[in-house]
Amino acid sequence: MDTELEHAFEACKASLFRAILPAHPDPNAPLGLFTDASNIAIGASLQQHVVNSWQPIAFSSKMLSGKHSEWPASYRELLAIYEAVQHFRHILEAQPCTIYADHNPLTCAFQQRCDKLPLFN
Numbered sequence: 001m002d003t004e005l006e007h008a009f010e011a012c013k014a015s016l017f018r019a020i021l022p023a024h025p026d027p028n029a030p031l032g033l034f035t036d037a038s039n040i041a042i043g044a045s046l047q048q049h050v051v052n053s054w055q056p057i058a059f060s061s062k063m064l065s066g067k068h069s070e071w072p073a074s075y076r077e078l079l080a081i082y083e084a085v086q087h088f089r090h091i092l093e094a095q096p097c098t099i100y101a102d103h104n105p106l107t108c109a110f111q112q113r114c115d116k117l118p119l120f121n
Contacts, residue, residue, distance in 0.1 A: 013061070016059075017059070020056055022056050022057050022058055022059075023048065023050075023055035023056065023057055025048060025057050025091075026048055026050060027095070029048035029049055029050045029055075030048065030049045030096075030098070031046065031047070031048055031049075031057075031091070031092070031095055031096070031097040031098070032046075032047045032048070032049060032054060032097065032098050032099075032100055033045075033046055033047075033081075033084055033085070033088065033092070033097050033098070033099045033100065034046075034047060034054075034100045034101075035077070035080040035081050035084050035099065035100070035101050036077075036080060036101070036102060037064075037073070037076035037077045037079065037080040037103075038076075039064070039069045039070075039076070040063065040064060040069065041061055041062060041063050041064055042061065042062050042064060042076065042079060042080035042083055042084075043059070043060065043061040043062075043080065044059070044060045044061075044080060044081075044083070044084030044087065044088070045058075045059050045060075046058045046059075046060075046084075046088050046091065046097075057091075058088065058091075060083070060084055060087040060088065062083055064076070064079075073103060073105075074103065074105050074106050077101055077103040077106045078106065080101075081099055081101065085099075
């Protein structure tokens with residue numbers, strides 16, 4: 001990625017961060033890790049559930065390399081979850097967390113036996 005695009009991307013991230021101010025973490029609030037993936041990037045938002053609403057605490061994003069951008073959607077979604085858990089490990093090790101993903105086939109995969117999934121055949 002050239003320097004001009006990198007500066008534009010960083011400026012966009014900074015603008016989003018200022019627009020959505022993260023909340024101060026509440027150690028007693030339930031945590032949710034919201035992840036998503038595209039063929040370009042993966043991202044995550046760590047949020048806490050306070051007074052019937054989700055409040056963002058922190059964000060994470062990463063551009064995908066050539067080989068990862070060619071993976072099937074389910075694999076990219078799993079990669080987004082993996083990278084988010086690694087990124088927020090210092091928080092997640094201390095408190096339980098629920099992972100939220102918008103990819104329906106991924107949620108179905110967790111309900112199947114492992115030997116039925118294409119990855120393990």
